[in-house]
Every structure is written in structure tokens, then in C-alpha cells.
Amino acid sequence: RLQYLRVIRRNAYRLLRLIDDLLDLSRLDAGGLRLNLAEVDIRALAATVRENSMPAALARSIVLTFAAVPSDKRVWADAHRLEIVLTNLIGNALKFTPPGGAIEIRVEDLADGVQVVVCDTGPGIPADALPRVFERFFQVSSGEQRREGGVGIGLALAKELVELHGGTIEAASTFGEGTTFTVFLPFGRDHIRPETIERREAAVQVPHGRRRAEDPSGVTAAVRDGLPASPPAGAPAAVLPAVSDSARRARIVLAEDNVELQQFIRGLLVEEFDLFTADDGDEAWELVNRERPDLVISDVMMPGRTGTRLCNDIKTDPALAATPVILLTARVGSEATLEGYAHGADDFVAKPFHPRVLLARVRAQLKLRALGLQLAEREKLAVVGTLAAGILHEVRNPVNSILNAARVLAGGNATPDLAAKLLAVIGDGAQRIQGITSALEAHARPAEAGGFALCDVHEGLDATLLLLEHRMSVVTVHRDFAATARAAAPPGALNQVFLNIIDNALRSGASKLFIATASDGSVVIVRIGDDGPGIPPEVVQRIFDPFFTTRKVGAGTGLGLYLSRKIVEDCRGRIHYQNRPGGGAEFVVELPAAKAPLAPPAPEARGAG
Known part of the structure; x- marks a missing residue:
């Protein structure tokens, strides 16, 4: 409990500092921010901020150095506001400098003012992002470049506070080498707009460590916006339960x-x-x-x-x-x-x-995943059943023919003419079985490395029709194939798409199938239509949704078309439904065309039609 209270306290102060910055920005917008001017020794101020930042630098193995030539020159400034500027610049450098890197702070007198330089050996800022680093809420957030958290107001606030003092701030960076911020503050006070000066000026300089003194947690502003804070001295380390090796746990x-x-x-x-x-x-x-x-x-x-x-x-x-x-x-x-x-x-x-909310949602998503996997397995088993029925029907007849012919030949009583006919029957049956096994191989063929292969779409369609031929005795297939149709897709998965669409057409009671292909060299288009009743308009928008089905309860999983769309989209293609002219349903599959030539497919039996 004590450890959680420390976490709450540290983050509460972090939030308080963020609110302070937002309030300062809002006052700047409203013209209500006033400077409490005094003669400030900016070297001493920079040295104090550097000292307060040392714990964060040491925690990240970063060398944080300070260099300044002794001088009695002062600048008219609001010490508290300048501390915010320096804290933001050094804290920003600490966030983006990798362990083992270095940050240098330099204070230099110029002829007309003082210059403070903060440079680091971090990853640098991309050239296209550099002009925007002082914009409010802007972050270099393009993936790999954003290595730390934050909200993007620190540099914006620093710029506006410096300009309120009549100074300038600039950023220079070489991407991959580091970043340098340079602040210039003029001597004197004539350059500061009178309306920005607090009427009751401070008689003495505001203490440099003010913000640190206000933060009893020991988390300085140098580790703001996501930098890890060192735990208070003597605080026990958090002890977390060991992770179980149980394979049954999610x-x-x-x-x-x-x-x-x-x-x-x-x-x-x-x-x-x-x-x-x-x-x-x-x-x-x-x-x-x-x-x-x-x-x-x-x-x-x-x-x-x-x-x-x-x-x-x-x-x-x-x-x-x-x-x-x-x-x-x-x-x-x-x-x-x-x-x-x-x-x-x-x-x-x-x-x-709330912790219970997260835990409940985690459990819910894991239950949904388990249910989805179970239903997907049911869909696979249903497909296996369809294939098994087709194979059983198609193989049984030629096997019976071969066995009967062989039995007669084994009897030794066949005339030469009969023997020749029986041998032809055996040959035809064997070729039929070979065609079925070739179709099955084409239907389940694994893809090449990476999941994709050069896929002959016509071969896949013919293989699918052959496997479903036992259900197509009264169905006429009309083909309109292009000269070639070669797609870049996993053949087995693509054939699964064809099987799902044609199976749905047969279940609808269609008596005709219309299968057409076309290719322009970049896209292969496959149209599979039927003369069935089509799909009611009120459910067309839902047919690709998981678990949606128009069949009776228990007659389908509602995953066939959903998985088909996923397969096609994984191939960088698209699939959609449309009513077929003259009645019926039509599914259109568009796939990227294969760029490399294919070897000629092995001869095999074609389906009905």
C-alpha cells in the first residue's frame, strides 16, 4: 500500500507541474502573465538546475556537464520563469539522450547579452520536424523517432517565456548526431515590454530551487513528462509476483x-x-x-x-x-x-x-478469442466433411470398376476382346482417381515461402469443381475463362474461397453456375454467379460479418464468407457481392496478378460442363 501511495504522490506532482505549465500558457494567451523582474545571475541559476537534474542523469548513465566563465554581469529577468525554461531544455535533453550519452550546458557573455547553450548527443531531430519543435503539442512522433513520452508543451512554453523577456531561442540539429538549443537574453531592461512587468518588482532574487522545495516527493522538474523518477531514499523496492510457467494460462x-x-x-x-x-x-x-x-x-x-x-x-x-x-x-x-x-x-x-474494468475487458476478449477459434475449427471441420464426401463419392465408382474388372481378369476366362475392354476400364478408373488426387493436391497445396505462390486460378477453379462434382449432377457450369489468370496468392487458401462461394451456390438450389475470369496484367478478376434466389437486400451488408448466416440454426457457422474475405484481403485483393443480371447471386474476387511465368499445369480432369 505504501508503494502505491508513493506512486500516487509522484504522479500527482507530475500532474501539478503539467497544470502549472498549461496555466502559464493560458496566461500568455490572455496577456495576463507578468514578469517578476530582478537582476539574475544566470550562471548560478543554470548551475542550480543542472544540480537538480543530476539524479536523473546518473540514473541514465548520462554525463551532464556545466561550463561558464566567471562574470559579474547580470540580466534583468524573472528567475522563476527562467528556471522553467532551463528545466524544460535540460529535461528534454535528458529524455532523448541515450544511456552513455552526454549533455553540455554552457553560459557565455556576448557583447549585448548572455547566451545559454544546451547541447546533447541524442538522436537529433529530422529536418522536416525541426521548424515545428516550438509549436504547442507538437511531438516528433513518427514511429521510431519518438523514443520518450510527453505532451509537447515544454519547448513551446520555453520559447514564449524567452520571448516575453525580449530574448530569442533557436534549435539546431543534425539528425543522428544530436541537438543544440541556444537561448539569448539581452542586457538591460529597456527591451522588455512594460505591460509584461509586475508592478511590485522583487527586491531580491527568487530562490532557484523553488519548485524542488515545493515537491516533497523528490521528483524534480528535470524528470518531467515521463522520465523515470528515483524512489525516495530508503523506500522498499516493489516486489511483484513471479510469472508462472503454466502452459494452460493465457x-x-x-x-x-x-x-x-x-x-x-x-x-x-x-x-x-x-x-x-x-x-x-x-x-x-x-x-x-x-x-x-x-x-x-x-x-x-x-x-x-x-x-x-x-x-x-x-x-x-x-x-x-x-x-x-x-x-x-x-x-x-x-x-x-x-x-x-x-x-x-x-x-x-x-x-x-478502474482495475476491475481492465481485468473484465481482458477476460472478455480472451473468451471471445476462444469462442472464435472454436467456431473457426468447426468451419474447418465442415469443409473437411464436404471434401471427404466428394472424395468418397468420386473415388468409390472408379475403385469399384477397377475391382470388378480385375476380378474378371483374375478368373482367366476373359476373351482377348473382353480383356482389352476390362483393361481400358481399369485404365479409365485409375486416371479418374489420379485426376481426383491431383485436384485435392491443388486444393490444399501449401504456398511457397512467405505464404504466397504463383497460383493458376483456372487450375484452382477446376479442382474445386471436381471435388464438388458429386453434388452437381443437375447443375450446368458455364465457363468463360481468359487465356491466362495467374494470381499471387496461397493456392490452398484461394481454393478455399472458391469452395465456400460455390458451396453456397449449390446450397441455394441453383441449377446453373456462371464462372468467368479476366486479367489485364495487373489484376485478376474472378466472377462466380448462379441462377439461385440471390441474397435478400436487407442482409447483403451483413454477409461478410463473422457468425452471420441465413441457414437454419446449427446448419452453418457463419464464418465461410467472413474467412473468404479475410483470405482475399490478406492477398491484397478485394471481394464483393452483387445481384446477377437476370437473377441470382454473383461474387466478384479481384486479386493482384502474378508477375512471373508459371510452369504449365499437369493435365487433369475438368469438372462438369
Whole structure:
């Protein structure tokens, strides 16, 4: 309990400092911020801020140096406001400088003023982002470049406070090498606008350590906006339960860059689930690929990959797409929620959240995942049943013919003419079985490395028709095939799409199938239509939804078309439904055309029609 109270206190003061900054910005906007002017020794002020920042620098193994030539020159300034400026600049450098790096603070006298330079050996700022670093709420947040958290007001506030003093602040950076901020403050006070000066000026300089004295937690402003705070002296280390090795427990990857919040969530979940924690989006992506978790919980505004990008990467990877993702976000409003859902998020939890709410949503997503896997398995078994019935029907007749012919030949009483006819029957039956096995092989053929292969669409359609031929005795198939139709897709998965569509057509009672292909070299188009009753207009928008079916209860899982669309979209294609001219249903599948030539397919039996 004491450890949680310390966490609450530290974050309360962090929030208080953020509120102070926002209030300063609002006063600046309203023209109500006044400077409490005094003659300030900026060298002593910079040295004090550097001293207050040393614990954070030591914690990150960063060398923080200060250099200044002794001078008795002073500047007219509000010491408290300048402390905020220096604290923000040094704190920003601490956040972005990697462990083992260096930060230098220099104070230099110029002819007409004093110059303060803060330079670091961090990753630098991209050239296109450099002009915007002083904008309010702007962050270098393009994936890998944003290595630390924050809200994007520190530099904006620093710029406006410096300009209120009649000074200037500039940023220079070489991407990949480091960043330098330079503050210039003129001597004298004539350059400061009279309306910005507090009428009751301070007789003495404001103490440099004011903010630190107001913060009994020991967390200085130098570690603001997400820097890890050193625990108070003598505070016991947080002890978290060990993660169980039980394989029966759900596996969860937790990505959260705030150390305290990460530990809190881990403590909440670790007794029930196996937890794998990551401090940034890139580490989370590695964990997801290595551990194949049952669920991912991710902060949105994360270092490295953002939470939305991590979610998008998971959902666009066929091997990971079924993994549910819960996003944690401090952003409110429908826009943030819609953005997350657009990247495939399964649920949102807004910060701050009640622990029971997060736990309940985690359990709910895991139950939904388990149910989805069970239904997907049922769909696979249903497809296997369809294939098995087709194989049984198609193989039984030629096998019986072969056995009967062989039995007569074995008797030794067949005339030469009869023997020749019986051998022809055996040959025909064997070729028929060979055609069926070739069709089955084409239907279930694995893709090449990476999941994709050069797929002959016509071969896949013919193989599917052959496997369903036992159900097509009264069905006429009309083909209108292009000269070639080669797509870049996993053949087995693509044939599954054809099987689902044609199976639905046969179940509708159709007596005619219309299958056409076309290709312009970049796209292959497959149209599969029928003369059945079609799909009622009121349900057309739902046919690709998971678990939706127009069949009787228990007669279908409602996953066939949903999985078909997913397969096609994973192939970078699209599938849609339309009413067929003259009545009936028609599904249109568009796929990227294969760019490399295919070897000629082996001869095989074609389906009915």
C-alpha cells in the first residue's frame, strides 16, 4: 500500500507541474502573465538546475556537464520563469539522450547579452520536424523517432517565456548526431515590454530551487513528462509476483512506456495470466512475434512503434491477425476511438481506468478469442466433411470398376476382346482417381515461402469443381475463362474461397453456375454467379460479418464468407457481392496478378460442363 501511495504522490506532482505549465500558457494567451523582474545571475541559476537534474542523469548513465566563465554581469529577468525554461531544455535533453550519452550546458557573455547553450548527443531531430519543435503539442512522433513520452508543451512554453523577456531561442540539429538549443537574453531592461512587468518588482532574487522545495516527493522538474523518477531514499523496492510457467494460462504481451503504470498493470494481471512486458512499441512487436500471445495490451502514445501502428502491424499479419488488441489511451473523444478501430483495435480502455474494468475487458476478449477459434475449427471441420464426401463419392465408382474388372481378369476366362475392354476400364478408373488426387493436391497445396505462390486460378477453379462434382449432377457450369489468370496468392487458401462461394451456390438450389475470369496484367478478376434466389437486400451488408448466416440454426457457422474475405484481403485483393443480371447471386474476387511465368499445369480432369 505504501508503494502505491508513493506512486500516487509522484504522479500527482507530475500532474501539478503539467497544470502549472498549461496555466502559464493560458496566461500568455490572455496577456495576463507578468514578469517578476530582478537582476539574475544566470550562471548560478543554470548551475542550480543542472544540480537538480543530476539524479536523473546518473540514473541514465548520462554525463551532464556545466561550463561558464566567471562574470559579474547580470540580466534583468524573472528567475522563476527562467528556471522553467532551463528545466524544460535540460529535461528534454535528458529524455532523448541515450544511456552513455552526454549533455553540455554552457553560459557565455556576448557583447549585448548572455547566451545559454544546451547541447546533447541524442538522436537529433529530422529536418522536416525541426521548424515545428516550438509549436504547442507538437511531438516528433513518427514511429521510431519518438523514443520518450510527453505532451509537447515544454519547448513551446520555453520559447514564449524567452520571448516575453525580449530574448530569442533557436534549435539546431543534425539528425543522428544530436541537438543544440541556444537561448539569448539581452542586457538591460529597456527591451522588455512594460505591460509584461509586475508592478511590485522583487527586491531580491527568487530562490532557484523553488519548485524542488515545493515537491516533497523528490521528483524534480528535470524528470518531467515521463522520465523515470528515483524512489525516495530508503523506500522498499516493489516486489511483484513471479510469472508462472503454466502452459494452460493465457499469454499476454503488455506494452507500456510508463514504468509505474506498467508495474501496476502487471501486478493486476500476473496472478491470472502469463505476462510479457515491453517498454516501447518495437520491443512489443518482437515479443508478439516470438511469444505468439493470446492478447496484446498496448498504450497508444508509445516510444518506437506507437500503439496504433503496433495494432495495425498485428492485424495485417495473417499469422497474428486473430490476436485481440486492447489499446490504453489518455485521449478522449470519438476521433481517437475511430482511429484505433481503423487500425483493427478490438477494445479501448481510457486512462484513468478502474482495475476491475481492465481485468473484465481482458477476460472478455480472451473468451471471445476462444469462442472464435472454436467456431473457426468447426468451419474447418465442415469443409473437411464436404471434401471427404466428394472424395468418397468420386473415388468409390472408379475403385469399384477397377475391382470388378480385375476380378474378371483374375478368373482367366476373359476373351482377348473382353480383356482389352476390362483393361481400358481399369485404365479409365485409375486416371479418374489420379485426376481426383491431383485436384485435392491443388486444393490444399501449401504456398511457397512467405505464404504466397504463383497460383493458376483456372487450375484452382477446376479442382474445386471436381471435388464438388458429386453434388452437381443437375447443375450446368458455364465457363468463360481468359487465356491466362495467374494470381499471387496461397493456392490452398484461394481454393478455399472458391469452395465456400460455390458451396453456397449449390446450397441455394441453383441449377446453373456462371464462372468467368479476366486479367489485364495487373489484376485478376474472378466472377462466380448462379441462377439461385440471390441474397435478400436487407442482409447483403451483413454477409461478410463473422457468425452471420441465413441457414437454419446449427446448419452453418457463419464464418465461410467472413474467412473468404479475410483470405482475399490478406492477398491484397478485394471481394464483393452483387445481384446477377437476370437473377441470382454473383461474387466478384479481384486479386493482384502474378508477375512471373508459371510452369504449365499437369493435365487433369475438368469438372462438369
